[in-house]
Amino acid sequence: MIILPYGDNALLINLDQRIDEVVNAQVISLDEAIRHLPGVTFTIPAYCSLTVGFDRDHTSFTELKEIISTLNLKSGVAEGQRDIYHIPVCYQDQHSPDMEGVMEFTGLTAEEIVAQHTLLPFRVFMIGFVAGFAYLGSLPKTLYCPRKTHPRKLVPEGAVGLAGYQTGIYPTDAPGGWQLIGRTPVPTFRPNKEVPALLKPGDYVQFKSVSVEEYESIEADIKQGTYQTEVTHG
Amino acid sequence: MAENIRLHFSKPGLQTTIQDQGRIGYQGLGIPVNGAMDRGAAQTANNLVGNSTDAPVLEITLMGPTIKVEGDGQIAIAGADLSAKINGEPVPIYETLDVMDGDEISFGRPVTGCRTYLAVRGSWQIASWLGSSSASATKASELTPQSAIQKGQLLEVVYEELVAPAVVAPEDRPDLSKLNIIRVLPGPEFSLISNLTIGDFFSQDFKISNDSNRMGYKLEGTLAHFESAQEVISSGIIPGTIQLTNAGQPIVLMADAQTSGGYTRLANIITEDLDKLAQMKPGDVVRFRLVGLNDI
Numbered sequence: 464m465i466i467l468p469y470g471d472n473a474l475l476i477n478l479d480q481r482i483d484e485v486v487n488a489q490v491i492s493l494d495e496a497i498r499h500l501p502g503v504t505f506t507i508p509a510y511c512s513l514t515v516g517f518d519r520d521h522t523s524f525t526e527l528k529e530i531i532s533t534l535n536l537k538s539g540v541a542e543g544q545r546d547i548y549h550i551p552v553c554y555q556d557q558h559s560p561d562m563e564g565v566m567e568f569t570g571l572t573a574e575e576i577v578a579q580h581t582l583l584p585f586r587v588f589m590i591g592f593v594a595g596f597a598y599l600g601s602l603p604k605t606l607y608c609p610r611k612t613h614p615r616k617l618v619p620e621g622a623v624g625l626a627g628y629q630t631g632i633y634p635t636d637a638p639g640g641w642q643l644i645g646r647t648p649v650p651t652f653r654p655n656k657e658v659p660a661l662l663k664p665g666d667y668v669q670f671k672s673v674s675v676e677e678y679e680s681i682e683a684d685i686k687q688g689t690y691q692t693e694v695t696h697g
Numbered sequence: 698m699a700e701n702i703r704l705h706f707s708k709p710g711l712q713t714t715i716q717d718q719g720r721i722g723y724q725g726l727g728i729p730v731n732g733a734m735d736r737g738a739a740q741t742a743n744n745l746v747g748n749s750t751d752a753p754v755l756e757i758t759l760m761g762p763t764i765k766v767e768g769d770g771q772i773a774i775a776g777a778d779l780s781a782k783i784n785g786e787p788v789p790i791y792e793t794l795d796v797m798d799g800d801e802i803s804f805g806r807p808v809t810g811c812r813t814y815l816a817v818r819g820s821w822q823i824a825s826w827l828g829s830s831s832a833s834a835t836k837a838s839e840l841t842p843q844s845a846i847q848k849g850q851l852l853e854v855v856y857e858e859l860v861a862p863a864v865v866a867p868e869d870r871p872d873l874s875k876l877n878i879i880r881v882l883p884g885p886e887f888s889l890i891s892n893l894t895i896g897d898f899f900s901q902d903f904k905i906s907n908d909s910n911r912m913g914y915k916l917e918g919t920l921a922h923f924e925s926a927q928e929v930i931s932s933g934i935i936p937g938t939i940q941l942t943n944a945g946q947p948i949v950l951m952a953d954a955q956t957s958g959g960y961t962r963l964a965n966i967i968t969e970d971l972d973k974l975a976q977m978k979p980g981d982v983v984r985f986r987l988v989g990l991n992d993i
Binding site: 469470471472475480494498504506507508509510511512513514516589590593598634637663664 | 721722723724725726727728730826827835836839840882883884885930931932933934935937938955956957958965966967968990993
C-alpha cells in the first residue's frame with residue numbers, strides 16, 4: 464500500500480495496480496474505514512486505488528497517512544455476502560446497435576454473446592465517468608472488444624455496452640464509445656433518492672435477457688412505480 | 698422595510714450560472730463537485746453582504762447579464778473586473794453596494810479576469826440537489842433547473858437584515874493577470890515521467906486553449922518527450938489535477954471535471970492558485986512552478 468499526497472487537500476492510496484476482485488475488495492474495506500474519519504470530506508474508490516479528500520483545517524496528510532497505515536485490510540469477498548442486482552436487458556433489435564460489430568470482432572453469434580453476458584454476476588469495481596456509471600467486470604476473454612473508433616455523441620440512458628474487459632450501463636444520456644449490445648429499462652441513476660446511484664462498488668450485477676415486449680412491460684411498471692429491482696445475496 | 702429582492706434577467710450573458718462551494722462528498726458516485734470556479738472570490742462576495750461563505754452567488758463569465766432589480770437590497774461583486782454598472786454608471790467591485798427598486802445592473806468590457814461573482818444579501822429561493830444549488834454537470838435542466846440563467850428568468854432572494862457596508866482593501870484583492878506563475882505539487886504519476894518531459898513542462902509557457910471550459914482547461918502544445926509508459930488504471934481525479942493525454946497534451950481539470958480517469962497525472966495545482974487559474978481565459982499564458990507540501 465502506497466500513500467501519496469494528491470494536491471494539498473487529498474491523498475491517494477495505491478494498492479497493487481491491477482484489476483482484480485481481491486484488490487478491489489481491499490479498496491472498499493479501506494474506504495469503509497476511512498470515509499467517516501474526522502476531517503475526511505470525500506472518497507473516490509476506484510479499481511485499485513482510493514482517493515481521500517480532507518479538510519486542512521481539521522487534519523493533514525501526515526496525520527491521515529499515519530492513521531491509514533495502521534488499518535488492517537480485510538480481503539476477499541465471502542460467499543453469501545454479495546448483493547446481486549438482477550438487471551433485465553433487451554439484447555434485440557433497436558436496443559443492440561453494435562451487436563453485429565461485436566459478433567464480427569469476437570467471432571461469436573448473438574446468442575453466444577448474450578449467453579456469456581448473462582452467465583455470471585459481474586462485480587461493480589467502481590463508479591465514475593458520469594453520475595452513477597458502474598464499471599462492471601471482468602468480462603470473459605472471449606467477449607473482449609475495443610471501444611468504437613468514433614464515439615457516439617449521444618448514448619441513451621440504460622444502454623448496456625462493452626469496452627475491453629469491462630461492461631457497463633449508461634445511467635443517463637451521455638457521449639460514449641462503448642459497443643452497445645443491449646438496453647435496460649431499469650434506472651441506475653435516481654437523482655431524487657438520498658443515494659442517487661443504484662449500484663455501489665462491491666455490488667454485483669446479474670444481467671438477464673428479456674424480449675422487446677418484456678422490456679416495454681418493465682418500462683411501464685417502472686413508470687407506474689410498481690417495479691422492484693430484484694436483489695439476492697449470494 | 699423587510700422586502701424581498703427579485704432579479705429579472707433581461708439578458709442572460711455569455712455563461713451565467715448559480716454556484717456555491719459545490720456538492721462535496723458524492724464524487725465516489727461519479728458526481729462532480731461543481732461549484733464556483735474561483736472559490737475565494739465567491740466567498741468574498743458573500744462576506745461583503747453578510748451571507749454565509751457557502752451561499753449561492755451568480756458566476757458571471759466574460760460577458761455579463763443585464764438584470765432588472767425589483768425591491769431594495771444589497772449586492773456585492775468580487776473577482777473579474779467586467780465593468781459592472783448600475784443604471785449605466787460604473788460601480789466599484791469588492792464593496793457592498795445598495796440597489797433600489799427599478800435599478801438595472803449590467804456589465805461592459807472585460808477588463809481583468811474571466812469570472813466575477815455577484816452576491817445578494819438574503820436567502821436565495823433556489824432548488825438545490827445534494828446540498829448544493831450549483832448548476833449540475835448532468836441533467837442540469839432537471840436537477841438544478843434555475844441554476845443556468847436563461848433570458849427572462851426571475852430569481853427571488855428573501856429579505857434578511859441588511860449589513861454594514863464593507864470594502865476589501867485594494868492590497869487584499871487578488872491580482873488578476875493574463876500571465877501567471879501557478880504553483881503545483883507533484884502528482885500521483887510524477888515519478889513515472891521522464892526528467893526530460895518534466896523539464897519541458899516546467900520551462901514552457903502554455904497558452905490556454907479556446908477549447909477550455911468549467912470541466913477543464915486545455916493547454917496549447919504537447920510535451921516533446923512524453924511517452925505514456927504505462928496505462929493508468931482508472932483512478933479518482935480531483936479539480937486542480939494536471940493530466941497528460943497519451944499525445945502529451947496537458948489538461949487542467951476544473952470544478953465540473955468527471956471524478957475518475959485513466960490519464961497520467963503529472964501535477965496538482967495548489968488550492969490557492971487554482972482560483973487564480975480560474976480567472977484566466979483562452980489566450981492567457983501560464984507557467985508552472987513546482988513546490989513541496991512543506992512550502993505552502
